[in-house]
Amino acid sequence: MKAKIIAVLNCKGGSAKTSVCMAISASLSQRGNRVLVVDSDTQGSSLAWSAAAGKIPFPATVISLASYGAKIHRELQRHVENYDYILVDTPPSLEAPVNQSVLFVAALCIIAQQSSPTDLWAARGVKTLIEFARTINPDLKACMVLTRVVRTSLSKAIMRELESFGFPILATRMHNRTAYQEAAIAGSGVTTEALGRDAKAAADEVAGFTEEVLALLGDAS
Secondary structure: OOOEEEEEEOOOOOOOHHHHHHHHHHHHHHOOOOEEEEEOOOOOHHHHHHHOOOOOOOOOEEEEOHHHHHHHHHHHHOOOOOOOEEEEEOOOOOOOHHHHHHHOOOOEEEEEEOOOHHHHHHHHHHHHHHHHHHHHOOOOEEEEEEEOOOOOHHHHHHHHHHHOOOOOEOOOOEOOOHHHHHHHHHOOOOOHHHHOHHHHHHHHHHHHHHHHHHHHOOOOO
């Protein structure tokens, strides 16, 4: 079976995009899948995350293909025979050619989405990218995972606006927990084994949205 390519995308920085990418990739790996993380951002956040690992390496393979730009879709195709899932951590830019290129070959785009006005404006740009990509890749699916959620009336209003985009919003949300930062420092997945009992809530969240992602891909257990 060829790998299914998952793009994790937001054209605004600070969306917890890398945290989502690394958390899901580790979760998929720990379920026995062959997983490749492709860092397509020149900042190299995913690569730095995995490089922080000590004796126990990060559970998924992590490489950088940031230099391929608009041709990254061709390079991704060279890896599909060797993995079950390929997750691509994309740069936070609407204009970056790599983002459109990845969407041309992706099975799913996960939008890491915060509930703030500026993040809402950024989401509109991502929606346009996905709609264009679907003219080339009509089978491309998309969903949103809400990150760093704040319970305010403003957030609720923005939620209603996000729902109007027509992309499913995952029921599981990523709350603003220190376990995600601790996982980056440790170079690990978000698991209680790596981070202790305080990470249980975060680990439960990761398990929840991983299950939802697999369901969207038709791979639910």
